[in-house]
Amino acid sequence: MSLPALVALALPAAFAGGGTRRWFGGRAESQRAQAQEAKDAAAAAFYELDTAQRDLRISIETITAVDDSPAARRAASDFEGLGRRIDEVSQRYIQAVDAHDLDRADLEAAAATRARAELTAARDELVRVKQELERFGGSLGPLLGSAETLLARVAPAVERARQALLAASNALDGVREQGLRADDLAGRLAALAPELTKLNQGAGQHGVQQTLERAERVQREAGAIRAEAEGLPEKAAEIDHRLVSLRTRAQALTTRAGQVDPVLSELRRRFAAACWQDLQQVPAQAVENVRQAERKLAEAKAARDAQRWADATSLLSTVRALLNATDDAVSAAGDRLARLNAVQKDPQAEIERTRFAIRDAQRLAMTGRATPDPRHARPLDDAVARLDRAVAGLEGGRHPDYWHFLTETDAVRQAAAQVVARIREERGGVAH
Structure with a gap:
């Protein structure tokens, strides 16, 4: 057979046989490899996005667990929106993977090229969303820091x-x-x-x-x-001490109350009725108060024995109040007699003491002024007139009402002290 005939016979075999398969197969294998690289890159991007989303979900859960502020609620809502976006790109990635079987033996180059393009696009989307996720995560710093601290x-x-x-x-x-x-x-x-x-x-x-x-x-x-x-041990000891102390005080007041009658007798003998009438009930009231105090002491002792500490403390406070009132009333009788004796002997001392208080207030009212402020002058003028009336009340009569005189001078001094306090407050406020 001639060479041209052999060539003619061989050419169909070359195109239909190994020569043709090797040329297309080499190109397809190259495209398959590139598509596989794109698939691997997309898979890596998908994994990284999934990991980033899971990590960020932990941060969001940390924030929402401790923070119910509008900013925290907005962060959770934004994360949900990103989650939907991630679901979309993930679905496209999965569809791209499912659409192309890169392991097929008869994979054509064109199919491999399409697979590479779709998988590369899927990877790019995954990367972009991951970048959005990272930017969002960075904005959570203050919220996350506060939550983690809490x-x-x-x-x-x-x-x-x-x-x-x-x-x-x-x-x-x-x-x-x-x-x-x-x-x-x-x-x-x-x-x-x-x-x-x-x-x-x-x-x-x-x-x-x-x-x-x-x-x-x-x-x-x-x-x-x-x-x-x-x-509790200290409280128990304190209650025990108060029981003894108040019982002793009640006994002493019983003795002192018995001394009020002689004082009242002297007051009746030497001074006008107005000087002692308000003290008439002191002896009987003192006895009654001490009796009540002793009953309350017995109740307090029972409460202490039953370890009802609050009740014991309350009862002892009642006892103390009763004894204080009794002490004041008993002392008032003796104090009244002493003050009446002093003013009867030298009323001028009480008068001068009161006038000094008025003059001191008047000097302060005039300090830095040519004329006094009427708000200060009027009550001081009233005080002078009140003192004059009290002094006049001592003149004439066998038994002047010394107690009324003393209460009046007390009231006059208080009025002068109020003016002084008002002036100092006003001037202090201006200076300030």
């Missing part, structure tokens, strides 16, 4: 609450060993048990802010219980 306080706060409860329980055990029941404190401590249960359940169930507030409340209340428990 979260960091939870565990220490809960632990402090637990330690405070333990300390309160130990303090109660200590006072019980001394024979003090402290039932009310034990009841208050038992009431904190549900709060401790909620603390143990954690902030995830009850909220961070609520957990912090609960921990602080428990710590505060447990601390108060502990302090009161530790103070």
Whole structure:
């Protein structure tokens, strides 16, 4: 056969056989490899976006767990919007992957090229959304920092609450060993048990802010219980001391009350009725007050024995008030006689003392002025006139009303003192 005939016979075989397959196969394999690289790059971008989204979701959950501000709610809403955008680009990536089987033996170059283009576009979208996600994450810095700071306080706060409860329980055990029941404190401590249960359940169930507030409340209340428990022995000793002291004082007042009648007798004999009539009931009232005080003391003793500390303290306060009133009334009789004796002997001393107070106020009113302010001059003029009337009341009569005179001079001095205080306040305000 001739060479041209052999060539003619070989050419169809060359185009239909290995020669043609090697040329197209080499190009397809190259496109397949590039498409596979695009697929791997898209897969890496998809993984990185997914990781970034999961990390950012943790940040958002941290913020929303502790912060209900408009800024925090807006951040959560923005994150949801980004999530929808991520879902869209992720779906396109998955569709691109599913649409092209790069492992097919008969993959054509054109199909590989299309696959590479679609996968590259999917990767680019994934990268762009990840960049948006990163920018958004960067804007959360202040919110996230505040939230993390608050979260960091939870565990220490809960632990402090637990330690405070333990300390309160130990303090109660200590006072019980001394024979003090402290039932009310034990009841208050038992009431904190549900709060401790909620603390143990954690902030995830009850909220961070609520957990912090609960921990602080428990710590505060447990601390108060502990302090009161530790103070119980001292309180018991103080109540015992007050019982003895007030009982002794009641006995002494009984003796002093018996001395009022001679004082009243002298007042009746030497002074006008107006000087002593208001003291007539002092002896009987003193006896009644002391009797009531003794009954309350017995009740206080019973409350102390029953360890009703609040009741004992309240009753002792009542006893003290009764004895104070009695002491004042008994003392008033003796003081009245002493003051009346002094003014009867030398009324001029009381008059001069009062005039000095008026003149002192008048000098202050005139300081820096040619004429006094009428607001100051008028009450001082009234005080002068009132003193003159009081002095005139002492003239004539066998038994002047010295007590009225003394109450008037007291009132005049108070009026002068009020003017002085007003002037100083006004001038001090201007200077300031």
